């Protein structure tokens with residue numbers, strides 16, 4: 001392996017790491033998927049379950065990934081190889097993670113491209129160029145999808161080429177506060193509009209009657225995807241974490257940040273839907289609230305257009321910028337996993353690795369651009385099934401191969417009071433029993449539902 005130590009990099013400090021990991025976690029999953037899942041699954045009831053899963057399952061698994069990463073200082077493949085003396089079977093867990101990273105990034109890039117394309121849709125609408133506005137707003141146009149996938153991947157590669165401290169860290173340090181600011185301003189605006197209180201009450205009043213097994217699984221899957229767990233993204237980010245930092249604390253902050261942003265996004269989207277309704281826009285379809293692309297790319301743009309004028313443009317552009325920023329800090333984490341793999345395992349120089357891997361994945365994105373119906377299948381295989389599967393295997397690996405004692409030896413570094421903490425008592429039980437069982441249950445039911 002050539003001299004690649006410089007190409008690995010290290011976070012400048014705790015805040016940098018937390019922001020970057022939170023940037024990975026906060027994405028389209030929070031601002032788009034969470035609110036609509038909540039909308040279709042009993043509002044507050046879903047919120048409650050999601051919070052329970054994020055903290056009871058997500059948080060322990062996140063600690064597990066961070067610990068594996070920091071202990072091995074490697075990408076997922078290298079990490080499992082290092083801890084098992086090159087055992088092929090265990091390396092497969094890491095390889096599966098890298099594959100999921102490649103595939104999730106390939107379609108995530110296309111969807112991220114849509115969100116950026118809509119920044120222009122809103123701008124041109126405001127300027128009165130209806131034709132142009134419609135072109136940028138056409139998510140079924142292969143050419144449009146391809147152009148914006150290229151743009152988005154280029155931005156992602158540029159940041160990853162800069163490395164850990166100069167690239168990822170600098171980008172997330174600027175983008176995350178900006179994201180929070182735009183989000184809060186948009187919420188402030190929406191809550192003053194007519195109809196918003198109806199959405200608010202639907203979001204915050206738990207309809208316990210709506211809780212059934214399907215809702216439970218949806219909430220757990222959402223927590224997993226949203227926290228970027230199960231494929232080694234957090235292993236990779238953890239591998240740049242200095243020994244002096246507290247893993248349990250960092251994982252807690254990232255979980256809080258991610259769930260906090262999801263909660264705030266719900267405060268924006270749910271009321272916005274009912275504001276749109278009071279503007280005469282249809283927000284129900286197939287017996288439920290509109291969700292997914294129909295919500296994000298029809299209901300909301302309609303609402304912004306209805307508002308009209310400079311303010312309509314400002315809020316429309318602001319909203320799609322918000323989505324683009326959230327997506328960008330997530331795509332960089334996905335590309336970083338594959339880049340770190342190429343650097344560590346194949347001795348490729350960072351710049352070459354980022355460009356090579358990024359362009360390769362872009363080719364898949366281009367195919368998807370012209371065949372967007374592939375997205376739901378890819379999402380099912382590599383996210384809904386792939387991530388819980390990866391998380392399940394990570395738990396089993398840590399609990400029964402590497403051993404919680406070894407892992408806790410790593411956690412102790414940077415956490416002096418660890419042995420007196422509640423985390424010390426509870427974490428091993430969650431990793432050995434509760435999380436794997438819960439994930440397995442979720443996984444089997446997803447498989448059962450899918451086939």
Ligand code: TRP
Pocket residue numbers: 024025026027028029030224225226227228229230231233330331333334387
């Ligand atoms: N968590 C991101 C979101 O909510 C998506 C994401 C980024 C992701 N990196 C990941 C999901 C790694 C799983 C694994 O949109």
